Amino acid sequence: MLIVFLLSLFGFIALTVPIAFALLLTALVLGIVMNAWSPALVIQNLFRGIDSFPLMAIPFFLLAGEIMNTGGISNRIVSFAKAMVGHVRGGLGYVTVVASMLISGVSGSAVADTSAIGSILYPVMKKEGYDPKKSAALFAASTTNGPIIPPSIPMVLLGVIGNISVVKLFIGGIIPGIILGMSLMTVWYFHVKKRDFYKVEGVFSFKGVIRAAADAFLVLLIPVIILGGIVFGIATPTEAAVVSVVYSFILAVFVYKELKIKDMLQVLVNTVRGTAVVLLVCGAATSAAYYITTAQIPALLANVLLNLSGASWMMFMFWVNILVLLVGCVMDLTPALLILGPMLLPIAAKYGIDPVYFGVVLIVNLSIGLITPPVGNILYVACGISKLSVAEISKAIWPFIIVGIVALFIVTYIPWTITVLPNMIK
Amino acid sequence: MPGSILKFKRSLLQIQGAIEKILNLTVSLLLVMMSITVFINVIFRYFLNQAIAWYEEVSRFLLIWIVFLGAVIGYIRKDHLGLDVILYYLKPRGKQVVILIADLFVILALVIMVYGGFAMALDSLASGWVAASVPIPYGWVYMVGPVSALLMLFQACLKTVEDIVALQNLLQGGA
Numbered sequence: 001m002l003i004v005f006l007l008s009l010f011g012f013i014a015l016t017v018p019i020a021f022a023l024l025l026t027a028l029v030l031g032i033v034m035n036a037w038s039p040a041l042v043i044q045n046l047f048r049g050i051d052s053f054p055l056m057a058i059p060f061f062l063l064a065g066e067i068m069n070t071g072g073i074s075n076r077i078v079s080f081a082k083a084m085v086g087h088v089r090g091g092l093g094y095v096t097v098v099a100s101m102l103i104s105g106v107s108g109s110a111v112a113d114t115s116a117i118g119s120i121l122y123p124v125m126k127k128e129g130y131d132p133k134k135s136a137a138l139f140a141a142s143t144t145n146g147p148i149i150p151p152s153i154p155m156v157l158l159g160v161i162g163n164i165s166v167v168k169l170f171i172g173g174i175i176p177g178i179i180l181g182m183s184l185m186t187v188w189y190f191h192v193k194k195r196d197f198y199k200v201e202g203v204f205s206f207k208g209v210i211r212a213a214a215d216a217f218l219v220l221l222i223p224v225i226i227l228g229g230i231v232f233g234i235a236t237p238t239e240a241a242v243v244s245v246v247y248s249f250i251l252a253v254f255v256y257k258e259l260k261i262k263d264m265l266q267v268l269v270n271t272v273r274g275t276a277v278v279l280l281v282c283g284a285a286t287s288a289a290y291y292i293t294t295a296q297i298p299a300l301l302a303n304v305l306l307n308l309s310g311a312s313w314m315m316f317m318f319w320v321n322i323l324v325l326l327v328g329c330v331m332d333l334t335p336a337l338l339i340l341g342p343m344l345l346p347i348a349a350k351y352g353i354d355p356v357y358f359g360v361v362l363i364v365n366l367s368i369g370l371i372t373p374p375v376g377n378i379l380y381v382a383c384g385i386s387k388l389s390v391a392e393i394s395k396a397i398w399p400f401i402i403v404g405i406v407a408l409f410i411v412t413y414i415p416w417t418i419t420v421l422p423n424m425i426k
Numbered sequence: 427m428p429g430s431i432l433k434f435k436r437s438l439l440q441i442q443g444a445i446e447k448i449l450n451l452t453v454s455l456l457l458v459m460m461s462i463t464v465f466i467n468v469i470f471r472y473f474l475n476q477a478i479a480w481y482e483e484v485s486r487f488l489l490i491w492i493v494f495l496g497a498v499i500g501y502i503r504k505d506h507l508g509l510d511v512i513l514y515y516l517k518p519r520g521k522q523v524v525i526l527i528a529d530l531f532v533i534l535a536l537v538i539m540v541y542g543g544f545a546m547a548l549d550s551l552a553s554g555w556v557a558a559s560v561p562i563p564y565g566w567v568y569m570v571g572p573v574s575a576l577l578m579l580f581q582a583c584l585k586t587v588e589d590i591v592a593l594q595n596l597l598q599g600g601a
Contacts, residue, residue: 016513016528018506020497021535028538039542040549043571046539047546050493051486056464059457059492235468242464268454269499276496277505283493332507374511 002300004033005292009339019335023284030291042287049286050279053238054166057156059275060241061108064222064248065116066267068107071252071259074116076216077102083212087204090192092125093138094185100142101149101181105223108153108241109274110146110333110370114378117143118385130198133388133396134191140382140393141184141400144367147333149177151226151244154337154363156237157282161289161338162345164355166237167230168422172360176411176418180364183403191399218251231425278334285338292343302347313351317412320344321365325405328369332377336366360418364411368404371397438584445577446502453495460488480559487557487567494574501578522593529586536579543572 008029012022031037068074081099103113118139125135147154150170159166192198226244229235252259309315327336348358370378373394383390411417467481500506513521551565
């Protein structure tokens with residue numbers, strides 16, 4: 001049955017059938033093989049996977065992100081990062097990483113972050129004589145922090161589909177996100193050190209930081225509102241997300257006056273398109289999951305993994321990471337998470353592994369998958385912005401991928417880095 | 427191509443354009459409504475200490491409509507996540523064949539969605555299942571599923587015909 005499942009799912013995907021439809025067809029195949037086929041049931045489960053109040057956080061986080069990009073909010077984040085770390089040699093590189101981390105704390109979508117950071121910083125870096133391929137690779141790699149640092153759309157998805165606290169997942173991503181950011185800056189440091197043409201740009205001025213912070217103050221309040229609201233249990237992630245929509249709308253339209261009402265239609269339609277793509281896969285995965293569970297596929301997969309790793313959770317996590325990295329190379333974060341999450345979580349539970357820890361590791365892993373060729377959403381966006389080919393960026397991006405994987409194994413084998421913060425809240 | 431077919435094709439494309447425009451406006455409106463519904467409830471709950479009974483169901487219904495209608499826009503704009511790297515490694519003819527096979531599988535999936543969706547929505551209507559806080563029958567909420575699938579089916583058939591023509595041209599060109 002495991003073979004039937006893998007062949008049909010990956011067969012349909014390899015034939016370039018969009019993943020949502022491939023999942024529905026896999027449900028069809030499994031249903032026919034098990035003689036339990038019912039179209040109405042398939043559609044009922046499809047609805048069940050979409051009909052959820054917590055999932056509503058996804059369109060709201062996407063909408064907030066769209067508003068921020070169109071409304072001049074991203075610009076202010078970049079200026080603030082520039083004032084903080086822009087004065088050293090190759091400073092714009094560090095600005096890229098820091099701004100990505102800040103913007104990840106404001107928006108929930110990695111791809112929106114990539115296009116925001118990339119389209120603001122890449123042209124400047126190119127003009128200043130930075131290595132274009134390295135710069136493109138850097139901004140692509142930096143924005144992998146988007147799904148790791150809260151708020152995060154994949155964490156909302158995993159929380160809902162795997163029945164894990166979204167809030168704990170959010171908080172659990174903070175330290176891994178910082179570790180990843182530091183690792184990327186280390187790679188950049190060595191890149192700059194070897195090359196003489198990177199000059200010191202300007203001087204650090206405390207006044208400058210204060211001024212930029214004052215200018216960005218209203219923007220920097222957004223992560224405070226979102227995180228503060230959900231950590232202290234004042235608001236659910238969905239409520240925090242809708243508040244950030246209204247807040248950024250007011251900021252963009254009335255305070256910065258950079259979002260014109262006539263641009264709103266485009267902003268709304270973009271949000272709906274992003275939402276539909278993600279949630280249709282979510283519904284289809286829920287639908288397929290029904291047949292996957294009925295066919296005992298998680299148990300079959302568990303046997304394979306148990307044989308590989310014995311009783312040791314460390315070996316288990318090792319094989320999980322390898323498997324997920326491989327899947328992440330060829331599949332996007334969202335479908336990979338929605339397919340693998342429900343299958344792997346029960347197995348992890350058998351090892352007594354904390355689901356929050358496991359979920360964060362999965363998401364860190366699949367976020368690296370966003371920049372691993374041949375398939376990586378961030379990679380494609382970075383190509384679009386830099387007008388470089390996937391091959392050109394791929395060549396420049398491998399050191400970032402390697403440190404990303406190192407960071408992944410650090411957080412995997414020091415679970416404290418993930419669990420310490422979520423354990424502090426009730 | 428004979429003039430009548432060209433004319434037919436043009437009118438089909440016009441229909442597609444009109445569908446997209448209507449959908450864009452509809453989903454934008456629904457998204458605004460969903461945001462306002464959830465936001466107003468936040469305000470009521472935290473500042474006026476009152477919960478609105480219907481907000482959760484209504485916003486969930488809006489989400490369902492947004493996702494399914496958005497999926498149609500996504501289908502027209504070719505947004506849906508898929509693995510098309512494989513196409514870059516194929517020769518033009520093989521590529522066109524794979525695209526055509528994928529088209530047919532998508533049509534099969536959509537037919538299931540239309541059939542299963544109508545079955546489920548009509549079932550729900552017949553059982554008279556109504557939302558708890560508002561007088562909206564669930565059947566009408568679910569109706570958006572098969573209707574969207576039908577709209578996507580229309581698109582998918584258009585695309586398939588185009589892909590068949592493209593394959594034909596390739597085969598004739600090669601012969």
